[in-house]
Amino acid sequence: MEVKWYTILSYWIFIWFLFYYIGLVPFNPKIILLVGLLINTILFFKLSNNHFYFMIIVILDKIIPYYLIRNTKVNKRDTWFTLILMTIYVIFLKYNNIDPIKHYTVDLIKRANATQSPGIKFIKTKIFKNKFS
Secondary structure (H helix, E strand, O other), X not given: OOOOHHHOHHHHHHHHHHHHXXXXXXXXXXXXXXXXXXXXXXXXXXXXXXXXXXXXXXXXXXXHHHHHHOOOOOOHHHHHHHHHHHXXXXXXXXXXXXXXHHHOOXXXXXXXXXXXXXXXXXXXXXXXXXXXX
């Protein structure tokens, strides 16, 4: 069940945040960062293991980015861009024969618990060298 990083919405959002933060795109990702944080919070309580690594990922790709843009305003244009990007993402998943619902429910929990999520796998094996297994 190897998952490519580009099929994980959190990485799309993080890249969008980086582009916004350095001024390459004008669309504010604040709404989707909050939605992602809410979903990640729910997922955290459904995990049976890897809580430590999962929290590191959430801090790096949701909490810190949100904190850095917390005082920015969100307008209609940002909301529309969020909806358009989410539509493109779902079409991308479908094109790659990935069921979006399954990808973000049962499969997501299995990947995170089994250290098959690209972010968790990287942090666990490359940074911490499996010290907290």
